[in-house]
Amino acid sequence: MPNVSTVQPSPSEDSDHPASDSTGWPPAGGECGALIRGRDWATTPLGVVEGWSPALRTTVSNIVNSPVPKVLMWGTDHVMLYNDAYRAVLGTQHPDALGRTTMEVWPEIAEWNREVLQRCLGGEIVCFREHAMTLMREDGPQPHVFDLFYTPVYEAAGAAAGVMCTVLDVTDRARQEAALRVGNRRFRTAMDAVHGVLWTNSADGRMTGEQPGWAALTGQTQQEYEGYGWADALHPDDAQGAIATWNAAVEGRAMFVHEHRVRRSDGAWRNFAVRGLPILREDGSIDEWVGVHTDITEQRAAERSLVAQATALAAQVRHRERAEEQLRLLNENLEARVIAEIDERRQAEAKLAQAQKLESIGKLTGGVAHDFNNLLQVISGSLHLLSKDIAGNERAQRLVANAMAGVSRGAKLAAQLLAFGRRQPLEPRVVNATRMVQGMDDMLRRALGGAIEIETVLGGGLWNTFVDPTQIENAVLNLAINARDAMNGSGRLTIELANVHLDEAYARQHDEVAPGQYVMLAVSDTGAGMPPEVIARAFEPFFSTKPEGKGSGLGLSMVYGFVKQSNGHIKIYSEVGHGTTVKVFLPRAMQAEDVAVRLDAGAVEGGTEVVLVVEDDAEVREVVVAMLADLGYRVLQASDASKGLAVIESGIPVDLLFTDVVMPGPLKSPEMARQARQRIPDLAVLFTSGYTENSIVHGGRLDAGVELLSKPYSREALARKVRHLLGNRAQRQAAAPAAPAPSSAASASASTADRPTAASVPARPSAGVVLLVEDDPLIRVTSAAMLTDAGYAVVEAGSAEEAEALAQRHRPQVMVTDINLPGASGTELAAALRTQVPELVTIFASGDASPLLRGELSGSLILAKPYTSAALVSAVKAALEPAPPAQAAATSASADGRH
Numbered sequence: 001m002p003n004v005s006t007v008q009p010s011p012s013e014d015s016d017h018p019a020s021d022s023t024g025w026p027p028a029g030g031e032c033g034a035l036i037r038g039r040d041w042a043t044t045p046l047g048v049v050e051g052w053s054p055a056l057r058t059t060v061s062n063i064v065n066s067p068v069p070k071v072l073m074w075g076t077d078h079v080m081l082y083n084d085a086y087r088a089v090l091g092t093q094h095p096d097a098l099g100r101t102t103m104e105v106w107p108e109i110a111e112w113n114r115e116v117l118q119r120c121l122g123g124e125i126v127c128f129r130e131h132a133m134t135l136m137r138e139d140g141p142q143p144h145v146f147d148l149f150y151t152p153v154y155e156a157a158g159a160a161a162g163v164m165c166t167v168l169d170v171t172d173r174a175r176q177e178a179a180l181r182v183g184n185r186r187f188r189t190a191m192d193a194v195h196g197v198l199w200t201n202s203a204d205g206r207m208t209g210e211q212p213g214w215a216a217l218t219g220q221t222q223q224e225y226e227g228y229g230w231a232d233a234l235h236p237d238d239a240q241g242a243i244a245t246w247n248a249a250v251e252g253r254a255m256f257v258h259e260h261r262v263r264r265s266d267g268a269w270r271n272f273a274v275r276g277l278p279i280l281r282e283d284g285s286i287d288e289w290v291g292v293h294t295d296i297t298e299q300r301a302a303e304r305s306l307v308a309q310a311t312a313l314a315a316q317v318r319h320r321e322r323a324e325e326q327l328r329l330l331n332e333n334l335e336a337r338v339i340a341e342i343d344e345r346r347q348a349e350a351k352l353a354q355a356q357k358l359e360s361i362g363k364l365t366g367g368v369a370h371d372f373n374n375l376l377q378v379i380s381g382s383l384h385l386l387s388k389d390i391a392g393n394e395r396a397q398r399l400v401a402n403a404m405a406g407v408s409r410g411a412k413l414a415a416q417l418l419a420f421g422r423r424q425p426l427e428p429r430v431v432n433a434t435r436m437v438q439g440m441d442d443m444l445r446r447a448l449g450g451a452i453e454i455e456t457v458l459g460g461g462l463w464n465t466f467v468d469p470t471q472i473e474n475a476v477l478n479l480a481i482n483a484r485d486a487m488n489g490s491g492r493l494t495i496e497l498a499n500v501h502l503d504e505a506y507a508r509q510h511d512e513v514a515p516g517q518y519v520m521l522a523v524s525d526t527g528a529g530m531p532p533e534v535i536a537r538a539f540e541p542f543f544s545t546k547p548e549g550k551g552s553g554l555g556l557s558m559v560y561g562f563v564k565q566s567n568g569h570i571k572i573y574s575e576v577g578h579g580t581t582v583k584v585f586l587p588r589a590m591q592a593e594d595v596a597v598r599l600d601a602g603a604v605e606g607g608t609e610v611v612l613v614v615e616d617d618a619e620v621r622e623v624v625v626a627m628l629a630d631l632g633y634r635v636l637q638a639s640d641a642s643k644g645l646a647v648i649e650s651g652i653p654v655d656l657l658f659t660d661v662v663m664p665g666p667l668k669s670p671e672m673a674r675q676a677r678q679r680i681p682d683l684a685v686l687f688t689s690g691y692t693e694n695s696i697v698h699g700g701r702l703d704a705g706v707e708l709l710s711k712p713y714s715r716e717a718l719a720r721k722v723r724h725l726l727g728n729r730a731q732r733q734a735a736a737p738a739a740p741a742p743s744s745a746a747s748a749s750a751s752t753a754d755r756p757t758a759a760s761v762p763a764r765p766s767a768g769v770v771l772l773v774e775d776d777p778l779i780r781v782t783s784a785a786m787l788t789d790a791g792y793a794v795v796e797a798g799s800a801e802e803a804e805a806l807a808q809r810h811r812p813q814v815m816v817t818d819i820n821l822p823g824a825s826g827t828e829l830a831a832a833l834r835t836q837v838p839e840l841v842t843i844f845a846s847g848d849a850s851p852l853l854r855g856e857l858s859g860s861l862i863l864a865k866p867y868t869s870a871a872l873v874s875a876v877k878a879a880l881e882p883a884p885p886a887q888a889a890a891t892s893a894s895a896d897g898r899h
Contacts, residue, residue: 025049025057029064030084035098036064044099045077059153059164069169072153074162078102078117089167092138108136116150120163126150130174145174196338199230201276201289205250217293219265235261235269242274253278253286257324262293271297273341294341302349309567311514318508372410372690376712380407384715385626411712428566429828431469432593433497433519433586434462440473444480444493451490459498465519466589471562472521478555479523479582485546486527486580496522502569502585513569518585525581530574538572559584592835606631606719609655609726613637614644614672615688616663620711624658627715628722640665641672648676654683656726661689661708682732684725688713707820724820724846730866731845732779768880769793769810773803773817773826774845783816786869792876800824800832807833812840814879816863816872819846841879 026033042048046056056074063070064083071082071089078101087094090105097105102113112133116126128148134141147168152160197213206227207214214225218233225232231239238260249256256276261269276291307313383400390396437456444454476495483493500520507515530538530545537543539560559582563570567587574580611633615621621637628635636652638644640663648654657676659669673685690711709721770792774780777798784794795810797803800821807815815833817826824832830842843861863875 026061026064032083033064035095036060039099045075045079053155055153055155055161069167070164071167072162072164073102073117080105086167089169109133117163120150120152121160123152123160130170144169145171197293199291203286203288205246205289217264218262233263256291270295271300299345312512315507315511315513322508376407376410380712380714382623385630407712428466428468430464430589430591430593431467432464433521434458436469436472437495437497440476447477448480448484448493449489452484453492455492455494457494457496462497463499463519464589464593465586467566467586475559475562475584478559482555483523483525483527487525491526494524517588519588521584523582524579526579529576529578529580531576535572535574606633607723607726608632610634610636610653611656611658612644612647612654614641614659616640616660627718631719641667641669645672645675648679654680655729656684656686656722658686661687682729684729686721686725727865728776728779732776734866734868768814769795769812770876771795771797771803771807771812771815773797773815773829775799775818775821783872786872787876790873800829803829804832807837811837814841814843814876816843816845819844843875843879
């Protein structure tokens, strides 16, 4: 480093000596040697050259002939003598610095220099490695880094007379090392960003030497991870596979890509993606292996949260395999792999953000639907009540009808919002798509107009599909109307149905698609077609290319949400100027087609029981109370769950609790209903809500044993539901004396163990085998006792699914079933058993007697609740008796109705 002394030079003591040594000393020494030889040293504190001591002359000769930058600082004044290599340190101060003191040359480091020189003159050797200091240059202060080696120079008497300093300017090297440290720090930061751990292995694939990253991750010592000891930190289920894959990569000199679980030093198991590459020598042999363990535990957890079913998980795995294949094609160096890993993580985060966005929109639409349906309920109920007061006023009736049509359109809009968010409560059934499309023919022709030619192409042997029939009809109608608008009202619409198989290759190219068998429904038009940018946004809610006022932009998004919620797939194929085809793929169903029986048309009777209405929306509550009172019921009301429970606890007799699901306050509606039933065990409970994704509906299906009336509902729907529940309640009360009520545990569970088994039921008693299907435990127990007392063998079931299994085992002759059951309804059960047990006769038991009074179920046997023991036995007896000859034709014709 530069000489560093602050001592001022002393005046010359001898100015009369010659300018140089007559012998030509010092020999050689380059420019600085020549300057020393030609300098008049008599005017300096050193005096004439002939008077210099041997130690000084020898040291100066060595310095000026050295290729290493050196400087001698002699005497108490620290006069500087240096060589040519030291000129780079001095810069523009050379040659003036030769013979001057360190204080004059380096005033900016004077104090530091003085301390170092004093230590050396005291006999100490002082060294500095990579010492940073700022020196004054012509263009201002400049930072430098030096290696400095200070050595005392002794006179013959043994005293130190000067200090020789070897100076190595390592500024460039220090900058390079600093840049390397920055690069290493960035590399470590990048590795930390992807939770990465770097490791190296020998050419034969064994871990050797210090591996700080691996040791910090696993807590293993070097002795523990040496060789294949690293495998001891892997999960026992993953270790053998990882070693086998690693050995195969080493043998094939190929990239190692694997994924396994590693036990962290704290004992936790973490998932890691592993990649390793060989570093090759110039001759092509392997020098070593370099690899990275990247912690992907959180990524895997995020992926699992996005995957609702195993098929979707498989699609994600295939997607990852495609990403890994693309990764292999990238530049095979560590930096490229890290960048690719970060990019892949960002894509996963983007997908997660998209899924969270969809979830947020779904929640938003649910809240909007709840409040919107409450408003529609107020309007709908008020209009129903108003319609009775304007009977005979044709103009007023027409206006009310128009308003009701608006309510229906509003309810449809709310349903579309829920459909897009995949939150509509679906009622899927096994549907024959051929019959469904054929049944829509008239509807489509009316909707599309005479200028649209409709062509239907139906494949032979079309499979059934498990789907909500109402929603698939709405989807077809939406696609047809979109096609009509695209053709400007004139063209050809083609509806095609076919059986298709989506293979693994197709599934890998499309997210959320599981390979398998599907029923394909394609709607094609001859319209203007769509460009790629429109196709990319076609399923977005409220996106529409139609003029303002011609469409809401919810049609295709509703179809998309419904198809996805049904575990299906939808794809748009379009070319500008050549038309569009929308293909809907619905999963194949292996079961027989369900046959629906409509039971809820027309008006129904009211009653005189007491109904407690719990509703926080004052307007909705007022309308509901008015409708129930108009039906003849005595109505109590409360504005929240706590007040509703207070009415129950007051001792006022209540027959039915009618409550909204979503209400403010600490006490929630389901808990209120539970406590109310503890106080009134036979209380009937009916829930209502404008948005069913809440505490009583999960996965789009109503919880078992819960009755729900969705908003907005009509007066007739309310009357029928209330009448059915009160009929069930009356049946339980009428049956209670016939058999002791089961304990609460038995009523709640109604376990299969308490029902007759195959061994306990007679094979074919003379009175007959009766399958009793009833979800209410008390009604089921007492009705079974009635039939047993009459000599019948009774097989009990609490749901349609359980009844179907029992029917195949016991082959009953008569089935008595409630119409409203959890899961599949009684009519759906009867349709399913028609082919399995052809001789089975079905008796429908219901608290809603209107189908019996109207004769809607022509040919069916209906037992109105509440029924007596005599009525039940009489109905079963009539079912077992053969029809008289005069009724043979009618019986045969109505067999489908009787099931």
